[in-house]
Amino acid sequence: MARRRLSKQQKNRIQAIQEKRRGRLDSKARQSLSAAGESPPQEGRVIIRHGATLGIMDAQGKLYRCQTRQNIGHPVCGDWVIWQQVDETTGVVTALLPRNSVLSRPDYSGRQKPLAANITQLVIVLAPRPEPSGYLLDQYLVTAETIAIPPLIAINKLDLLEGGLEHEFLQRFDPYRSIGYPVIGVSAKREHGLDLLIDKLKDETSILLGQSGVGKSSLVNALLPTMSVETGRLSDATGLGRHTTSAATCYSLPQGGELIDSPGVRSFRLTDLSQQELERGFTEFHPFLGRCRFHNCSHDHEPGCAIQAAMESGEINPLRLENFLRLSQAVGR
Numbered sequence: 001m002a003r004r005r006l007s008k009q010q011k012n013r014i015q016a017i018q019e020k021r022r023g024r025l026d027s028k029a030r031q032s033l034s035a036a037g038e039s040p041p042q043e044g045r046v047i048i049r050h051g052a053t054l055g056i057m058d059a060q061g062k063l064y065r066c067q068t069r070q071n072i073g074h075p076v077c078g079d080w081v082i083w084q085q086v087d088e089t090t091g092v093v094t095a096l097l098p099r100n101s102v103l104s105r106p107d108y109s110g111r112q113k114p115l116a117a118n119i120t121q122l123v124i125v126l127a128p129r130p131e132p133s134g135y136l137l138d139q140y141l142v143t144a145e146t147i148a149i150p151p152l153i154a155i156n157k158l159d160l161l162e163g164g165l166e167h168e169f170l171q172r173f174d175p176y177r178s179i180g181y182p183v184i185g186v187s188a189k190r191e192h193g194l195d196l197l198i199d200k201l202k203d204e205t206s207i208l209l210g211q212s213g214v215g216k217s218s219l220v221n222a223l224l225p226t227m228s229v230e231t232g233r234l235s236d237a238t239g240l241g242r243h244t245t246s247a248a249t250c251y252s253l254p255q256g257g258e259l260i261d262s263p264g265v266r267s268f269r270l271t272d273l274s275q276q277e278l279e280r281g282f283t284e285f286h287p288f289l290g291r292c293r294f295h296n297c298s299h300d301h302e303p304g305c306a307i308q309a310a311m312e313s314g315e316i317n318p319l320r321l322e323n324f325l326r327l328s329q330a331v332g333r
């Protein structure tokens with residue numbers, strides 16, 4: 001979907017509406033807080049965020065619908081918070097605890113907005129359908145490197161490929177294996193490869209990322225048989241999935257670990273990255289950085305470019321370099 005461009009006037013209007021809404025919500029939160037009275041502050045984890053309402057899980061695994069005070073920042077899925085109980089099912093969040101990590105993604109206006117926090121692993125899901133985008137995969141990998149969270153590449157829907165096709169498809173990802181990224185093949189439908197996935201998810205807070213329709217929610221369903229997460233049908237005409245998951249949601253796995261399902265994207269624009277950060281985001285470039293003839297080499301056409309030389313000698317995959325150059329055009333310098 002094309003990004004909506006808003007006029008300044010529209011933006012101001014939205015801002016005014018949001019401020020008014022914030023004011024209302026804050027008084028709601030204050031009311032809840034006075035209703036909370038003497039109930040002791042406790043720690044909880046944000047399981048889901050729906051507008052201004054948070055789903056908070058307490059230490060016993062019980063879920064509460066909570067308002068939040070406005071001056072505490074923007075808690076997202078995976079955040080640890082301090083909250084107070086109001087009644088059997090509701091509460092109010094009074095503080096956001098410091099984060100170990102945060103994954104952001106640009107909103108409609110291009111501003112980075114946190115999507116999930118305290119994640120320890122990015123699970124990038126791809127499938128034979130919708131057709132994988134190496135460009136999107138590389139953007140996720142740059143993100144992983146930039147925020148220093150290890151990625152795992154999971155290829156889903158292997159049941160769609162028969163005979164030698166499965167092997168052939170998986171081979172496409174060999175360049176990523178040789179860089180050092182783990183790649184595993186799974187099928188949410190046939191429940192194939194799930195043991196290995198479960199093992200990788202144990203003791204981590206992982207987030208499932210990927211295009212809409214690759215089967216992120218289906219994987220959650222396969223891993224949590226008691227859960228029934230809504231999944232979408234792939235539209236036959238476009239081969240693209242419908243956006244069925246609308247908010248990042250955190251699930252506790254029976255074997256240990258938390259798994260966050262996230263809404264699919266068709267593209268993931270990296271913004272706010274410097275050229276240097278982008279270079280560091282391609283981990284196999286590291287040995288060659290700083291070895292080009294020109295210190296501000298763009299690795300595109302300059303003579304004496306160490307990155308181009310590494311590509312020619314087979315040490316850097318040409319498609320990765322192509323995606324780097326494309327991204328380097330897209331992000332600010």
Ligand SMILES: Nc1nc2c(ncn2[C@@H]2O[C@H](COP(=O)(O)OP(=O)(O)OP(=O)(O)O)[C@@H](O)[C@H]2O)c(=O)[nH]1
Nearest residue numbers: 157188189213214215216217218231232244245264
């Ligand atoms: N054949 C096959 N189909 C699958 C598999 N996993 C998911 N699907 C199908 O793919 C479609 C999309 O699955 P979802 O789980 O909704 O995909 P998603 O990644 O959560 O999509 P968004 O929420 O839109 O981001 C559904 O029709 C699923 O039944 C699989 O392993 N094999």
Ligand SMILES: [Mg+2]
Nearest residue numbers: 216217244245
């Ligand atoms: Mg989904």
Ligand SMILES: [Zn+2]
Nearest residue numbers: 292297299305
């Ligand atoms: Zn260069």
